Amino acid sequence: MALTSLSRDAVPAWAKIDLQLHQPYRTWFGFGRLRCDWCGERWGRHGCHFRGSAARHFIATATVPQREAALLSGDINPEDLRLHRRYRPTGAHRRRPSPWPAPALGVQAAR
Ligand SMILES: [Zn+2]
DSSP states (O other), rough: OOOOOOSSSSSHHHHHHHHHHHHHEEHHHHHOEETHHHHHHHHEEEEEEEEHHHHHHHHHHHHHHHHHHHHHHHHOOOOOGGGGGGGOTTTTTTOOOOOOOTTTHHHHOOO
């Protein structure tokens, strides 16, 4: 498998596993819609929900040679490469800072 051949690797294992598990298949003897073979979700441009988020994480964390290997083996398609280009200029849905003070200081003081 191309994705696991490199020893140093920032891609989370779950992302690689999800990319392998969630594969499309056609219903109705090859005439119907594409569906996910693993979770049964409808297959969109980036696959099902799990495959889409796995592809996004893979693209965010993989090195360039890893990305090329995944493209060649078909684990990632050129459409997936655009996933990471999504950003929100307005800052909508950005995580807010926690209202609580950081616990790190208290933990160190207690030791
Ligand atoms: Zn799936």
